[in-house]
Amino acid sequence: MVVLDCQELSYRFPNSKTIFVDINLYTAKDELVAVVGPTGTGKSTLLRVIAHLIPPTTGRVFLDGVEVRRPSSRISLVHQSIATFPWMTALENVRLVLSDKNMTEDEAIQLSKKMLSLVGLEGAENLYPKEMSGGMRQRVALARALGASPEVLLLDEPFVHLDELTANEIRKEVHELVFNPETTLKSVVLVSHNLHEVVQLADRVYIMNGSPARITDVVRIDLPRPRDERDPLFYDYVDTLYRGLDIRSIR
Amino acid sequence: MDLAIPFATLATLGRIFGLIGLSIITGWLLAYASIKSRSFESVYIPLVNVLESIPVIGFLPFVLVIFVLALPARFGVELAVDFLVFDAVAWNIWIGTYQAFKTVPEHLIEVSDNYGFGFFKRLKELYIPHSIPRLTSNIFSSFADAFFYISVSEVFTAGAATASVCPRGTCSTFGIGTLITEYLSSGNFVGVYYSLASIAIAVAVVTFALSRLSRWAVAKYGVDTSDAIKRYAGRWRGRIAYPWRAFRAQMRNVPRLAARSKTGNLVQENRSHNGIAKYVMYAILFLLFAYVLYSSLRIVISVPVSTWYSFLQETPRLLEYVGADYLRVTLITLASLAFAVSVGYLLATHRRAGDTILPLIQVFAAFPAPAYFPLIFIFTLPFLEHTLPFIYSEVYIFILGFLSCFYYVFFDFWIGVQAIPSEFNELARNHELPFSTRMRRVIFPSTLPYIITGLSSTINSAWAGIAIGEFWPNIAPTVAPNGLQVPFGMMYYISANMANGQIAAAAYVSIIFAVIVAIYGVVFTRNLMDLARKKYVVEEGVFAA
Structure with missing residues (x-):
């Protein structure tokens, strides 16, 4: 069953060059799809276009068969730079996106707590971002995105600002976190280098190359979960992806 | 056209730039002393922060009296005006220079250490060049401030308020504000129009020149900026849009600079102290303080004890006057804030509208309200007097106050909205936050430090507006022989008493006011600023290791 369906997307900056063209991408239920490509191919821009934070130059995005015409928390973006409001506690940061959800204050607080607990931040509800580590802040951002009851989560390089140990720890958990039965999430699009x-x-992995960028390949990752990096097949997939990237294309 | 007009305009401009120049030079010396001496810095910065939040206009009558008593009348008034204009522009420039000196890159300091630069060479080759971009962007607001306060001062000193200390016309300063007051008194409207046109030309030329200067300064003196030295092909559209782009580029630098100064990327100076600079500054501060104290005592001693006793008995009534003026200032401030938040947000989020309207507001802001307000008064008096017979004077004070100050909080709020990280705006849109939630939880907290800074300046200038508005007897003798007067107010009390020779009474209420605003500045403004700096730092909201 297709959840997110992007058809013939292209984007051109006003009075500037075209970033990408002919992007066809879909996600199925409980599927985590990744987009990789050399720097400058417009992967982050693609996520913003999918969320309709910037409208596509051409093409359309459908969610559950209905065209997306404006930003909606049903497609929730987690930024590359971890964005948490410094004047709000962890709980308030999550509570913020529940303002318009027709629920009582108490229900909103309970849901916020539940989301924080889901990402492993039970007991840290009253901490301000500056009192948290980068990994904790990213979990707050994730809890906030999940609290908004999205069907699609867009993750833009979500671990790039974390140290390797913390990133590894969250990576191991993220699949279970986002596809937890207690969330409304149906699929995820991840952009990563x-x-x-x-x-x-x-x-599945979409590989973008060229200028303007296009989808040049799609690779299905058929490995059981949890995945082991020491598995030779794991490295075969890494090699396949690496060979699919045309580093020269961005010159 | 009266030839005095261009000369008066040049005289006012000369006074403004002379005082800005003085602020810059003293700012360099004080900033240098601060980075060289921790003890000096620990006194200087809190002092400037407190003085910055006190409305200078509250001291105008008091300062005027002190200078006039000590010096020949004409010279005393000139110095009083200059002192107040200096006071209006100095803090902004001093703080900007200090922050620039504190953020000189460590490796450049090491180079100057390595090659043994002395005091002058270090200043000339390192610190001063590094402060130029910051200074040129600060001169925008300093120019507007100075023009406004100098007009207020000129109107104040040319009017009846100083009649007792120096007979009318004998000690008013020569400037365009004085000239307009004289033209209005004699009903010479052609003279007024030419004077306004002259100010408009001066404001436009200066704004344009400062924009060019600012752009050049950033390109030449900015450290590691992306601003290249651009050469324009002479297309008129580029030239017209250029100053505004430069201004916007400068404004975008503001949060970055502020963030740099907060993130601990400061140069911890523990190098050789420059004793001479430090002690010279201590001496200057001490002399100034001693002089103010001496002059105050002279006034106190010259007034009989029985008079002081009657003043004390009058204190409750005087406090009511102060309260009335605080109410007026509050209303003006709230209106300015409402304008800033509505129009400022609209222009910040609609770039095309902003590109068109903001330069107009910028030029308008640099155009001093006291210069054109008499015309508004003359043309609207018959209507307002008829429709609002009991409160039309209050309406005029409100308008004058608003025109004098709305742009401070407006521009600060606008800059604050521009500085909000794009991630926050995307989050708000992504999660469809309702407008009220977005304003309450995202926009206001994000812009709070900017709003507080803007409100502080707005309140100061609102005081200046009502200072002249409550007692402006010669605003338009042809249509209003008694001028604009609102007796229930402290500023009226001060001005009217000075006009009647009751200098001690004016000084007494001026002191009460000074004490109140000092307490207000320390307790309210400083606390709010501290809160904003500790909790509402939007740059901390985006974590990028």
Whole structure:
């Protein structure tokens, strides 16, 4: 069953060059799809176009068969730079996106707590971002995104600002976190430069290349979960992805 | 056209730039002393922060009296005006220079250490060049501030308020504000129009020149900026849009600079102390303080004890006057804030509208309200007097106050909205936050430090507006022989008493006011600023290791 369906997307900056063209991408239920490509191919821009934070130059995005015409928390973006409001506690940061959800204050607080607990931040509800580590802040951002009851989660390099140990720890949990039965999530689109991370997490990988960028290949990762990086097949997939990337195309 | 007009405009401009120049030079010396001496810095910075939040106009009558008593009348008034204009522009420039000196890159300091640069060479080759981009962007607001306060001062000193200390016309300063007041008194409207046109030309030329200067300064003196020295092909559209782009580029630098100064990327100076600079500054501060104290005592001693006793008995009534003026200032401030938040947000989020309207507001802001307000008064008086017979004077004070100050909080709020990280805006849109939630939880907290800074300046200038608005007897003798007067107010009390020779009474209420605003500045403004700096730092919201 197709959840997110992007058809013939292209984007051109006003009075500037075209970033990508002919992007056809879909996600199925309970599927984590990754997008990889050399720097400058417009992967982050693609996520913003999918969320309709910037409208596509051409093409359309469908969610459950209905065209997306404006930003909606049903497609929730987690930023590359971890964005948490410094004047709000962890709980308030999550509570913020429940303002318009027709629920009582008490229900909103309970749901916020539940989301924080889901990402492992039970007991840290009253901490301010500056009192948390980068990994904790990213979990708050994730809890906030999940609290908004999205069907699709867009993750833009979500671990790039974390140290390797913390990133590894969250990576191991993220699949279980996002597809937890207690969330409304149906699928995830992950943008990443880290091919190990992509093989660790993704079910399918779209490879973007060129200028303007296009989808040049789609690789299905058929590895059982939890995935083991020492598995030779794991490295085969990393190699496949690496060979699929045309580094020269961005010159 | 009266030839005095261009000369008066040049005289006012000369006074403004002379005082800005003085602020810059003293700012360099004080900033240098601060980075060289921790003890000096620990006194200087809190002092400037407190003085910055006190409305200078509250001291105008008091300062005027002190200078006039000590010096020949004409010279005393000139110095009083200059002192107040200096006071209006100095803090902004001093703090900007200090922050620039504190953020000189460590490796450049090491180079100057390595090659043994002395005091002058270090200043000339390192610190001063590094402060130029910051200073040129600060001169925008300093120019507008100075023009406004100098007009207020000129109107104040040219009017009846100083009649007792120096007979009318004998000690008013020569400037365009004084000239307009004289034209209005004699009903010479052609003279007023030419004067306004002259100010408009001066404001436009200066704004344009400062924009060019600012752009050049960033390109030449900015450290590791992406601003290249651009050469324009002479297309008129580029030239017209250029100053505004430069201003916007400068404004975008503001949060970055502020963030740099907060993130601990400061140069911890523990190098050789420059004793001479430090002691010279201590001496200057001490002399200034001693002089103010001496002059105050002279006034106190010259007034009989029985008079002081009657002043004390009058204190409750005077406090009511102060309260009335605080109410007026509050209303003006709230209106300015409402305008800033509505129009400022609209222009910040609609770039095309902003590109068109903001330069107009910028030029308008640099155009001093006291210069054109008499015309508004003359043309609207018959209507307002008829429709609002009991409160039309209050309406005029409100308008004058609003025109004098709305742009401070407006521009600060606008800059604050521009500085909100794009991630926050995307989050708000992504999660469809309702407008009220977005304003309450995202926009207001994000812009709070900017709003507080803007409100502080807005309140100061609102005081200046009502200072002249409550007692402006010669605003338009042809249509209003008694001028604009609102007796229930402290500023009226001060001005009217000075006009009647009751200098001690004016000084007494001026002191009460000074004490109140000092307490207000320390307790309210400083605390709010501290809160904003500790909790509402939007740059901390985006974590990028």
